[in-house]
Amino acid sequence: MSEHTIKATSRNVEGKGASRRLRHAASIPAIVYGGKAEPMPIQLEHEKIWLASQHEWFYASILDLDIDGKVEKVLLRDMQRHPYKQLIMHLDFQRVDAKQAIRVAVPLHFLNEDKSPAGKAADVVVTHELNEVQISCLPKDLPEFIEVDLADLTLGQTIHLSELKLPKGVEVPELKLGKEHDVAVVVARAGRVEIEETPAGEGESADVPAAKVEKDAE
Numbered sequence: 001m002s003e004h005t006i007k008a009t010s011r012n013v014e015g016k017g018a019s020r021r022l023r024h025a026a027s028i029p030a031i032v033y034g035g036k037a038e039p040m041p042i043q044l045e046h047e048k049i050w051l052a053s054q055h056e057w058f059y060a061s062i063l064d065l066d067i068d069g070k071v072e073k074v075l076l077r078d079m080q081r082h083p084y085k086q087l088i089m090h091l092d093f094q095r096v097d098a099k100q101a102i103r104v105a106v107p108l109h110f111l112n113e114d115k116s117p118a119g120k121a122a123d124v125v126v127t128h129e130l131n132e133v134q135i136s137c138l139p140k141d142l143p144e145f146i147e148v149d150l151a152d153l154t155l156g157q158t159i160h161l162s163e164l165k166l167p168k169g170v171e172v173p174e175l176k177l178g179k180e181h182d183v184a185v186v187v188a189r190a191g192r193v194e195i196e197e198t199p200a201g202e203g204e205s206a207d208v209p210a211a212k213v214e215k216d217a218e
Contacts, residue, residue, distance in 0.1 A: 098140065107145045
């Protein structure tokens with residue numbers, strides 16, 4: 001698990017007006033909650049958070065949230081974006097306990113698809129049914145992503161949740177709910193085969209000119 005530090009500042013003023021002023025000043029209003037401490041309103045620099053938000057680790061890693069010099073371990077739990085502007089409107093962070101398991105959706109990284117028998121075949125379509133998976137683990141065991149090696153993928157093969165190679169200490173809670181929850185992650189299906197057009201005079205006749213059709217209809 002990599003360490004990523006996010007700097008923040010505590011704030012005393014809350015409400016829509018205060019949040020609006022923060023955004024005008026290129027800052028993001030946010031809240032930190034959970035654990036034994038009270039929820040704490042904070043603010044962060046928009047530019048730095050925007051850059052961080054372009055990376056997977058921002059969404060699926062334990063973050064070191066530095067609030068006025070005091071660091072807390074947190075997870076990003078919610079992000080509100082502007083409907084059409086490149087603006088982050090609000091963030092929710094949850095404190096994590098090193099001894100308590102957490103549930104997090106982590107991205108899947110698909111490897112070696114182009115080297116697999118299915119990936120090399122022109123008439124095979126490889127579909128990624130899932131791009132992330134919900135896992136449970138202690139904070140120290142949280143992976144930034146889970147690799148799915150497709151090197152041996154063949155036509156007609158399906159890779160299910162239960163076949164994922166999980167890091168030590170990591171489990172998929174959904175698998176405990178029954179076999180019907182062991183959903184497909186990757187499927188290799190036969191693609192469409194285009195039918196070649198039959199030349200005129202072989203089989204079906206060629207198109208009849210419109211003028212000819214009108215004359216025959218009279």
